[in-house]
Amino acid sequence: MAFFTKKRIVLFLLFIFPLICFLLLSTGKNNFTKLPILTQQVLDISEIKPTSSTTFKEHVSVVCFLGNDIEASKTRLFNLNEKIYKKFFDYKNFQIVAFYPEDKYNAVINLKKEIGTYTDMQKWIFTSASKEEIEGLYDSFSYKSPLENLGSTKAFLIDKNASLRGRTNDEDTKEGKLYGYNLNSISELNDKLKDDLKVLYYEYYAAFKERNKNKADRKEVGL
Template identity: 40%
Template structure:
């Protein structure tokens, strides 16, 4: 009887655990789409004259504004808490949008960030105030740009230009999350780190499934 009980535990518990975690992965692997398709980057110019697009990229989008020194701390927080942990993911990028006239300050900031980590995934884009405002409004987030065309919030954009966040359905009593406060290390560490992992995991699983399907043909 004891042997049967032990064997039952050995076989049944792993199965129950698998089903539990499989269910959790299903819920965990999808971060809600809050805005289906935001604006594009065609009207912006890159700091290094390279083409930058949301297409087929998982993007952390930020608006640093024309007084970039006020947002330096935010950039360093993001570099430390989000970028350094995920920059090796090939399709992951940072896009910081600024108005024309901020190029020199952006280059200095990029050089400083480069002393800490490989910054090949950081992109600084410049445009007119109208184009900056237009892109920001396309997010349909409950935030506003300040007089310098800046915000402390950053946003997760998926490969289809969808704004990802929390819609209040993942946990009871949870508030909606459109963006993440880059001035708050706690917000980045306790919320954004997990949400970036969710989106990256989603695409990793999709890629594995695609490769498996191709191999099976």
């Protein structure tokens, strides 16, 4: 017991314990800096709607498909708004893109008004499209589960290169691949989509830091 003197305990807390924490965090960081790419370069919005100014490129996009039953999508979008949109509204180049059939314009206008009652809608992008355009975009995700009535209960995460991100080791999905996030599940939005968005943004932040470091190193050696 003499080994655990007050002086040694203080030294441990001041120097050794922080070092252990740093090493553990550093090891963990290496495991979580990359979010898997499940589908390379899906169709961009400009490819299905050339007149649209909205694009996946250089944005972090959460994509959803409202389908023909806009009323049925309402609760799902409110979940997405509260648990994801408001949390990431201030993040650079973040957007939520919701696709809906062209003949549902009036219903979507009413939905936007309801969501916008207590929300800044600046980064909510509602995009109308034909049946063929919606199905073509969705098929490019290479997700096996088909649309139902042009809608989906899933939200999808698209990176700045228009690639679909997700998980390859998810415990709750077959074969471990998580292509989309269940909009009906508050816990899945909280525990999976929110975490994966943070991982993706950290990935971009780490890449930005690495580029700046490389530039500084090259400048130092006169390149």
